[in-house]
Amino acid sequence: MSSTLELGAPAPDFELPGAGGETVRLKDFAGKTVVLYFYPKDDTSGCTKEAIEFNRLKGAFAAVGAEIVGVSPDSAASHDKFRAKHGLDLALAADESKAMLExxxxxxxxxxxxRKYMGVERTTVLIGPDGRIARVWDKVKVAGHAEEVLAAAKALHV
Known part of the structure; x- marks a missing residue:
């Protein structure tokens, strides 16, 4: 569970392939607030709703210096299709090895x-401009979540 992340601890570093041929690296967001939202699978109902909500609020997040990055174990090619199908303008990172998810x-x-199986626990991690864990939301319920994260990002921006 993401409760292993300690508030105030440095965020685990990562470098992952992303949609659109991008490489998504934590160090590229230095000095910015980062919203890392972890989701199970591209183009499933809950994950699509969550992506659309974060995408809808992207301008409001940008206004408080926050970048949004969605992460799932899907491939970068899957992320490309997902972004195109739903008109998403979010960074989506592919962690097929699951090293960053772990x-x-x-x-x-x-x-x-x-039936027991391994999968992504829908979680959002807010990383402050100092690169430290500011807030963690475990077992996220999609409805209203993006707005709640935006309020927390605004509080960091003050």
Whole structure:
């Protein structure tokens, strides 16, 4: 669980391939607030709703110096299709190795209909401009979540 992340601790570093041929690196966001939202799978109902909500508020996040990065174990090619299909203008990082997902504690055993499997625990991590963990939301419910994260990002910006 992402409760392994300690508030105030340095955010685990990462460098991942992203949609559009980008490389997404934590160090590239130095001095900015970063919203890392971890989601299970491109183009599923909850993940699509969450991406659309963050995308809708992208300008408001930018106004407080915050960048949004979605991370899932899907491939960069899958992210490209997902962005194109839903008109998303967000950085989406592909962690097919799951090393970064594990570093952030979001690659976890889940259970559905009595079957246990490994998957992404929907989690959002707010990283302050100093590169430290400012806030963690575990087991995220999509409805209203992007607005809640925006309010926390605004509070950091003051």
């Amino acid at each position: 570093a952030y504690g979001v690659w976890a055993q889940k259970s559905m209909y009595g």
